[in-house]
Amino acid sequence: MKVKERQAAILDFLQVNGHATVDVLSDKFQTTGTTIRKDLVQLAENNMVIRTYGGVMLNKEIGDQPVDHKTFINIAKKKNIAQEAAKLIHEGDSLIFDAGSTVAQMIPMLTKFQNLTIMTNSLHMVNELVSFDNNQTIILMGGHYRRKSASFHSNNKLADASLNYYSFDKLFMGADGVDLAGGVTTFNESYDGSVAMCKAAAKLILLVDSSKFGRRSPNVVCPLKTVDTIITDSELDVKYYNALIKLGIKVILVDA
Numbered sequence: 001m002k003v004k005e006r007q008a009a010i011l012d013f014l015q016v017n018g019h020a021t022v023d024v025l026s027d028k029f030q031t032t033g034t035t036i037r038k039d040l041v042q043l044a045e046n047n048m049v050i051r052t053y054g055g056v057m058l059n060k061e062i063g064d065q066p067v068d069h070k071t072f073i074n075i076a077k078k079k080n081i082a083q084e085a086a087k088l089i090h091e092g093d094s095l096i097f098d099a100g101s102t103v104a105q106m107i108p109m110l111t112k113f114q115n116l117t118i119m120t121n122s123l124h125m126v127n128e129l130v131s132f133d134n135n136q137t138i139i140l141m142g143g144h145y146r147r148k149s150a151s152f153h154s155n156n157k158l159a160d161a162s163l164n165y166y167s168f169d170k171l172f173m174g175a176d177g178v179d180l181a182g183g184v185t186t187f188n189e190s191y192d193g194s195v196a197m198c199k200a201a202a203k204l205i206l207l208v209d210s211s212k213f214g215r216r217s218p219n220v221v222c223p224l225k226t227v228d229t230i231i232t233d234s235e236l237d238v239k240y241y242n243a244l245i246k247l248g249i250k251v252i253l254v255d256a
Contacts, residue, residue: 006031
Protein backbone atom coordinates (compact mmCIF):
# COMPACT_ATOMS: atom_id res chain seq x y z
CA MET A 1 0.00 0.00 0.00
CA LYS A 2 1.37 3.40 -1.00
CA VAL A 3 1.92 6.11 1.61
CA LYS A 4 -0.94 8.38 0.53
CA GLU A 5 -3.30 5.44 0.16
CA ARG A 6 -2.42 4.13 3.64
CA GLN A 7 -2.82 7.55 5.23
CA ALA A 8 -6.23 7.96 3.63
CA ALA A 9 -7.19 4.49 4.88
CA ILE A 10 -6.07 5.48 8.39
CA LEU A 11 -8.36 8.51 8.23
CA ASP A 12 -11.23 6.32 7.09
CA PHE A 13 -10.55 3.88 9.95
CA LEU A 14 -10.63 6.77 12.41
CA GLN A 15 -13.88 8.07 10.91
CA VAL A 16 -15.49 4.82 12.02
CA ASN A 17 -13.57 4.11 15.25
CA GLY A 18 -12.66 7.58 16.47
CA HIS A 19 -9.40 6.54 18.18
CA ALA A 20 -6.72 3.90 17.65
CA THR A 21 -3.34 2.93 19.05
CA VAL A 22 -0.22 2.60 16.95
CA ASP A 23 -0.26 -1.18 17.56
CA VAL A 24 -3.83 -1.49 16.30
CA LEU A 25 -3.01 0.49 13.16
CA SER A 26 0.19 -1.43 12.45
CA ASP A 27 -1.76 -4.72 12.73
CA LYS A 28 -4.59 -3.35 10.60
CA PHE A 29 -2.29 -2.22 7.80
CA GLN A 30 0.35 -4.93 8.24
CA THR A 31 3.27 -2.58 8.63
CA THR A 32 5.67 -1.50 11.37
CA GLY A 33 4.93 0.85 14.23
CA THR A 34 7.67 3.13 12.92
CA THR A 35 5.91 3.46 9.57
CA ILE A 36 2.59 4.19 11.26
CA ARG A 37 4.18 6.83 13.49
CA LYS A 38 5.61 8.58 10.41
CA ASP A 39 2.13 8.53 8.85
CA LEU A 40 0.61 10.00 11.99
CA VAL A 41 3.20 12.76 12.14
CA GLN A 42 2.35 13.81 8.58
CA LEU A 43 -1.40 13.62 9.23
CA ALA A 44 -1.02 15.65 12.42
CA GLU A 45 1.05 18.29 10.59
CA ASN A 46 -1.87 18.61 8.14
CA ASN A 47 -4.31 18.96 11.08
CA MET A 48 -6.15 15.79 10.07
CA VAL A 49 -5.53 13.93 13.35
CA ILE A 50 -4.61 14.67 16.96
CA ARG A 51 -1.80 12.62 18.52
CA THR A 52 -2.51 11.06 21.91
CA TYR A 53 -0.34 9.01 24.26
CA GLY A 54 0.35 5.79 22.34
CA GLY A 55 -2.17 6.51 19.60
CA VAL A 56 -4.20 8.98 17.61
CA MET A 57 -7.71 10.36 17.23
CA LEU A 58 -9.48 12.03 14.34
CA ASN A 59 -9.53 15.82 14.39
CA LYS A 60 -13.30 16.34 14.46
CA GLU A 61 -12.89 19.85 13.10
CA ILE A 62 -11.48 18.41 9.86
CA GLY A 63 -14.39 16.41 8.50
CA ASP A 64 -14.16 17.87 5.04
CA GLN A 65 -11.10 16.16 3.57
CA PRO A 66 -9.36 17.30 0.37
CA VAL A 67 -10.42 15.36 -2.71
CA ASP A 68 -6.86 14.00 -3.09
CA HIS A 69 -7.24 12.29 0.30
CA LYS A 70 -10.76 11.05 -0.39
CA THR A 71 -9.67 9.44 -3.65
CA PHE A 72 -7.75 6.74 -1.79
CA ILE A 73 -10.36 5.98 0.86
CA ASN A 74 -12.23 2.73 0.09
CA ILE A 75 -10.79 2.87 -3.42
CA ALA A 76 -11.75 -0.71 -4.39
CA LYS A 77 -15.38 -0.14 -3.38
CA LYS A 78 -15.49 3.15 -5.26
CA LYS A 79 -14.21 1.56 -8.46
CA ASN A 80 -16.78 -1.24 -8.23
CA ILE A 81 -19.56 1.29 -7.63
CA ALA A 82 -18.38 3.39 -10.58
CA GLN A 83 -18.28 0.37 -12.91
CA GLU A 84 -21.88 -0.45 -12.02
CA ALA A 85 -22.93 3.18 -12.49
CA ALA A 86 -21.35 3.30 -15.96
CA LYS A 87 -23.75 0.54 -17.05
CA LEU A 88 -26.59 3.08 -16.73
CA ILE A 89 -25.12 5.31 -19.44
CA HIS A 90 -26.25 5.08 -23.07
CA GLU A 91 -25.13 6.76 -26.28
CA GLY A 92 -26.74 10.17 -26.65
CA ASP A 93 -27.32 10.69 -22.93
CA SER A 94 -27.02 14.12 -21.37
CA LEU A 95 -25.32 13.74 -17.99
CA ILE A 96 -24.23 15.75 -14.95
CA PHE A 97 -21.26 14.59 -12.89
CA ASP A 98 -21.07 16.31 -9.52
CA ALA A 99 -17.58 16.63 -8.04
CA GLY A 100 -16.68 13.69 -5.79
CA SER A 101 -14.11 10.94 -5.45
CA THR A 102 -16.53 8.07 -6.24
CA VAL A 103 -18.12 9.79 -9.23
CA ALA A 104 -14.63 10.63 -10.53
CA GLN A 105 -13.92 6.91 -10.89
CA MET A 106 -16.52 6.82 -13.69
CA ILE A 107 -14.71 9.27 -15.97
CA PRO A 108 -12.14 6.84 -17.50
CA MET A 109 -15.07 4.59 -18.46
CA LEU A 110 -16.55 7.25 -20.75
CA THR A 111 -13.93 6.77 -23.47
CA LYS A 112 -16.11 4.14 -25.20
CA PHE A 113 -19.00 6.60 -25.74
CA GLN A 114 -19.08 8.91 -28.77
CA ASN A 115 -22.15 11.07 -28.31
CA LEU A 116 -22.55 12.33 -24.73
CA THR A 117 -23.33 15.77 -23.39
CA ILE A 118 -21.56 16.17 -20.05
CA MET A 119 -21.78 18.95 -17.50
CA THR A 120 -19.60 18.95 -14.38
CA ASN A 121 -18.35 21.35 -11.74
CA SER A 122 -15.13 19.36 -11.27
CA LEU A 123 -11.90 20.74 -12.68
CA HIS A 124 -10.23 17.31 -12.45
CA MET A 125 -13.04 15.68 -14.44
CA VAL A 126 -12.94 18.34 -17.17
CA ASN A 127 -9.17 17.98 -17.51
CA GLU A 128 -9.56 14.23 -17.92
CA LEU A 129 -12.50 14.47 -20.33
CA VAL A 130 -10.78 16.86 -22.73
CA SER A 131 -7.88 14.41 -23.07
CA PHE A 132 -10.14 11.73 -24.56
CA ASP A 133 -10.13 11.13 -28.32
CA ASN A 134 -13.90 10.89 -28.73
CA ASN A 135 -16.87 13.05 -29.59
CA GLN A 136 -18.41 14.58 -26.48
CA THR A 137 -19.94 17.94 -25.60
CA ILE A 138 -18.36 19.14 -22.36
CA ILE A 139 -19.86 21.93 -20.24
CA LEU A 140 -18.08 23.32 -17.18
CA MET A 141 -20.46 24.70 -14.58
CA GLY A 142 -19.52 28.21 -13.49
CA GLY A 143 -18.95 29.66 -10.06
CA HIS A 144 -16.19 30.19 -7.53
CA TYR A 145 -13.34 27.68 -7.40
CA ARG A 146 -13.12 25.60 -4.21
CA ARG A 147 -9.59 24.29 -3.84
CA LYS A 148 -10.34 21.51 -1.35
CA SER A 149 -12.75 19.76 -3.74
CA ALA A 150 -11.13 21.09 -6.95
CA SER A 151 -14.58 22.19 -8.09
CA PHE A 152 -16.68 25.23 -8.92
CA HIS A 153 -19.59 26.33 -6.76
CA SER A 154 -21.90 29.31 -6.67
CA ASN A 155 -24.91 30.80 -4.95
CA ASN A 156 -28.44 29.83 -5.99
CA LYS A 157 -28.82 32.67 -8.49
CA LEU A 158 -25.64 31.78 -10.40
CA ALA A 159 -26.26 28.03 -10.19
CA ASP A 160 -29.84 28.33 -11.42
CA ALA A 161 -28.80 30.66 -14.24
CA SER A 162 -26.26 28.17 -15.57
CA LEU A 163 -28.68 25.23 -15.42
CA ASN A 164 -32.02 26.79 -16.38
CA TYR A 165 -31.26 26.37 -20.09
CA TYR A 166 -30.51 22.65 -19.85
CA SER A 167 -32.38 19.44 -19.22
CA PHE A 168 -30.27 16.40 -18.39
CA ASP A 169 -31.13 12.71 -18.35
CA LYS A 170 -29.10 11.69 -15.32
CA LEU A 171 -27.13 13.18 -12.45
CA PHE A 172 -24.37 11.12 -10.84
CA MET A 173 -23.65 12.46 -7.38
CA GLY A 174 -21.69 11.48 -4.28
CA ALA A 175 -22.17 12.57 -0.67
CA ASP A 176 -20.34 13.03 2.62
CA GLY A 177 -23.26 11.52 4.49
CA VAL A 178 -26.57 9.74 3.92
CA ASP A 179 -29.08 9.93 6.75
CA LEU A 180 -32.60 8.49 6.64
CA ALA A 181 -34.06 11.61 8.24
CA GLY A 182 -31.57 14.25 7.08
CA GLY A 183 -31.18 13.05 3.50
CA VAL A 184 -28.10 13.50 1.29
CA THR A 185 -25.62 15.81 3.02
CA THR A 186 -22.27 17.49 2.40
CA PHE A 187 -19.61 19.43 4.30
CA ASN A 188 -19.37 21.92 1.43
CA GLU A 189 -21.05 25.18 2.46
CA SER A 190 -21.29 26.28 -1.19
CA TYR A 191 -23.62 23.45 -2.07
CA ASP A 192 -26.23 25.43 -4.01
CA GLY A 193 -24.79 24.23 -7.31
CA SER A 194 -25.43 20.62 -6.30
CA VAL A 195 -29.01 21.52 -5.35
CA ALA A 196 -29.51 23.11 -8.78
CA MET A 197 -28.06 20.00 -10.45
CA CYS A 198 -30.68 17.86 -8.71
CA LYS A 199 -33.45 20.05 -10.16
CA ALA A 200 -31.99 19.92 -13.68
CA ALA A 201 -31.78 16.12 -14.03
CA ALA A 202 -34.60 13.68 -14.73
CA LYS A 203 -32.93 10.98 -12.62
CA LEU A 204 -30.70 11.33 -9.57
CA ILE A 205 -28.21 8.48 -9.10
CA LEU A 206 -26.30 8.50 -5.81
CA LEU A 207 -22.90 6.78 -5.61
CA VAL A 208 -21.76 6.17 -2.03
CA ASP A 209 -19.90 3.41 -0.22
CA SER A 210 -21.63 1.89 2.81
CA SER A 211 -19.52 3.87 5.32
CA LYS A 212 -21.44 7.05 4.38
CA PHE A 213 -24.76 5.76 5.75
CA GLY A 214 -25.67 7.01 9.18
CA ARG A 215 -23.42 10.06 8.81
CA ARG A 216 -24.93 13.52 8.70
CA SER A 217 -22.93 16.48 7.41
CA PRO A 218 -24.06 20.08 8.03
CA ASN A 219 -25.61 20.88 4.65
CA VAL A 220 -28.57 19.05 3.07
CA VAL A 221 -28.35 18.70 -0.72
CA CYS A 222 -31.63 16.85 -1.18
CA PRO A 223 -34.07 14.60 0.70
CA LEU A 224 -33.77 10.88 0.06
CA LYS A 225 -37.22 10.73 -1.54
CA THR A 226 -35.85 12.61 -4.57
CA VAL A 227 -33.17 9.95 -5.24
CA ASP A 228 -34.02 7.42 -7.95
CA THR A 229 -31.10 4.98 -7.60
CA ILE A 230 -28.41 4.35 -4.98
CA ILE A 231 -25.36 2.29 -5.88
CA THR A 232 -23.37 1.16 -2.86
CA ASP A 233 -21.44 -1.88 -1.63
CA SER A 234 -22.72 -5.11 -0.11
CA GLU A 235 -21.65 -4.11 3.42
CA LEU A 236 -24.67 -1.79 3.63
CA ASP A 237 -26.56 -2.44 6.86
CA VAL A 238 -29.81 -4.29 6.17
CA LYS A 239 -31.82 -1.68 8.11
CA TYR A 240 -30.73 0.99 5.62
CA TYR A 241 -31.37 -1.29 2.67
CA ASN A 242 -34.92 -2.04 3.81
CA ALA A 243 -35.63 1.62 4.58
CA LEU A 244 -34.40 2.75 1.15
CA ILE A 245 -36.51 0.12 -0.64
CA LYS A 246 -39.52 1.27 1.37
CA LEU A 247 -38.91 4.81 0.08
CA GLY A 248 -39.13 3.49 -3.49
CA ILE A 249 -35.41 3.89 -4.19
CA LYS A 250 -33.71 1.34 -6.42
CA VAL A 251 -30.68 0.00 -4.51
CA ILE A 252 -27.85 -1.68 -6.40
CA LEU A 253 -25.26 -3.52 -4.29
CA VAL A 254 -21.78 -4.26 -5.60
CA ASP A 255 -19.02 -6.44 -4.21
CA ALA A 256 -17.31 -5.03 -1.14
